[in-house]
Amino acid sequence: MKTRPLSTMRSILSVLLAALFCTAGPLPAAAGGTQPTDGFMVELLRVFTFQDYNxxxxxAGTTLLGLAAGLIGTFLVLRKRALLSDTLSHATLPGIALAFIVMTLLTGDGKQLPALIAGAALFSVIATLSVLAIQRFSRLKDDAxxxxVLSVYFGLGIALMGMATRMDAGNAAGLSSFIYGKTASMLFxxxxxxxxxxLVAAVICLLFFKEFSLVCFDADFGMTQGWPVTRLDFLMMALVILVTVIGLQAVGLILVVALLIIPAASARFWTFRLRTMLWxxxxxxxxxxxxxxxISALMANLPAGAVIVLTASSFFLVSLVFGSAxxxxxxxxxxxxxxxxxRDENLLRDLYEWSETASNDEGNGPxxxxxxxxxxxxxxxxxxTANRMERRRMIRxxxxxxxRLTETGREAAREVVRRHRLWETYLITHADVAPGMVDLSADRIEHVLEPDLIRQLEIALADTAEKALPSSPHSLNVGKGVN
Structure with a gap:
């Protein structure tokens, strides 16, 4: 009973992948005249249907890591702390090296993963506190x-790594995998x-979604409302540290930053809703x-960490160009x-204002x-513009x-002029803008005024006499007034 879902999933993936790659056509023939397509398809299906234990x-490990990094990375990007993840990842190096040295001196075996992870986590916390201390007690900007912190802690890590490799006891081979990652050696x-x-990151993100959203978008407002913004911010950073430390073994301290930042940056191109962006x-x-x-399993010479980052980068490029938001x-x-x-509305307004001038004959246009x-x-x-408006039967x-304006065009033009003059009157009567300067401001905003804003302007100007509306600044002669 337990193998049925897995076998069903394998069958579905086999059919989909076979259909996808078979439509691309056969691969070029080898030197001996044989087609390598069959062997490639077998290897492809073997990898993506999970037939090998490793x-x-x-x-599974890298997929779950990407999921966790993408979730918490969303809040990290919105909090404008993308560089903090880079700092934390580099600050783990001295913790790893120091943990190796201490465990080698105590037990003779420095490569104990729990101790190395604990050292990395400890120095990530220290680096976070260092950044906060510099921001609070100095006048330096956040980027400085x-x-x-990044350069100092990374330099300390390189020095400690040099000491670890020269120790007589213990074997420091393999510590560099924490820098570049060694995904293929991942254990169960x-x-x-x-x-x-x-799972922990997903559950916390869901439970504290509202609170994290408040901290990301308006922390000052949350503080005035009595929310524990500092503790919420620390919880958010704790999740970032957790994902960073856990991801060291998979993609390394340099590339783990990409998993925290690139998926969130890609998602932002597709939506304006935070919940949708999170998922x-x-x-x-x-x-x-x-x-x-x-892909790395298919091509043995490609390191998995680098390929994962390049894959995330491809999602980013597609999102950058084709994102729907x-x-x-x-x-x-x-x-x-x-x-x-x-251009259409400017033409309508010009024609309407022309029709308002006293010198023009009835029905004659410019x-x-x-x-x-x-x-x-x-x-x-x-x-x-005239050709386009004529096809829409707005002018003739x-x-x-x-x-000249048609009847349909006159109605549309009257609404355009009305929006323009409503905004002009609001600026003159409520914003103390000089009448000689008001037309340029109105011309910039009139094309994007929403119906709700128009209604608000009507309410705000309800007590303003109609004659107070300014005449058209584009009229060649004295204006007749506003219809």
Missing amino acids: TRVVV ALGI SDALLIGVTA LSGAFGALSGFLGSG RGLLRMGIGRIALRRKI SAGQLMARRAWSPAALRH RSNGQKI
Whole structure:
């Protein structure tokens, strides 16, 4: 009964991976004329269906580590303490070296993992307290405090490592794995320890989600409301230390920073909601550990820690470009749409204000040259905007290229002018902005005024007489007033 879920999962993964890689076409033929596709597919399915015991341990351990790092890394990024994780990871090195020296002198065997982890955790706490002390009792900025602690503790660690390697008793071989990581040597006990850590981190993040959110976004407000901000901040940092120390054996003290920062940074490109960001960050971290360790198992010459970080970096690059909330593509499309909206509304406003002037004949509109004289239109921008608005039946052009508003366009233009003048009046009557300077401020904000803000402006200006609304600053002659 216990093997059925595992066998079912293997079957599903086998079908999916076979379908994915078979569609990519066969691999190039080898020198002897044989196709290596079959052997590659067998090896691929063997790794990603967890047929080997060591593969199961390594993939499970790195996946759970990525999950834990992604969860707590979300709050670390939002707290603007990304460099603190780098400082803590480098500060573990003297703790590891000193623990090795002490255990070698006491027991003759310095490579006892619990003692090494305890030393790393102790120095991470000391480094955190050092950073806080420098920030509190000196006038140095946060980045300077972090840089000082990082360099001093890492230099101390290198010196202690040199002493450890020259000791007569004990074997210091393998200590460098804590710097660069040695994922392939992960034992079941290591994976179990990482799994427990991931579970603890996930449970604490869920239990203290509201409190951590408050500390990240407005710690001063939380302090005024009586929340124990200092203790909550210390709990958050304790989780960071825990994940950092546990991740040393997997990816090393240099690369563990990437698992704390990159998944959270990637998740932020996809959502504006903290809860969604938290789970996306955990998913990105878990997938980075899963795929990175799997690829490393396929290619023996690639270290797993580096591949895991590169996999996380690929998620970051995809998120940077295609993220649905803050991705470059989404922002670029949004800016193009906003630029078109601004031009459309500027054209509508120019035509409406032209119709307000006393010198114009009824139904006669301005020419392109007259519009360019009113506003800094380029001929190409005006032509494209007019063509677009004509397709939307907002304007029509006569044979003489005179541009006039349609009935639909007049209604839309009146709303644009109304928003503009509401904001102008608010700035004059409530913000003490000079009338000569108010048009530029209104022109910058009128295109992004939301309906709720418009209603608030109407309420704020309810007692303002209609004649107090400023006439159009773009009118060529004396304005008739506001319709």
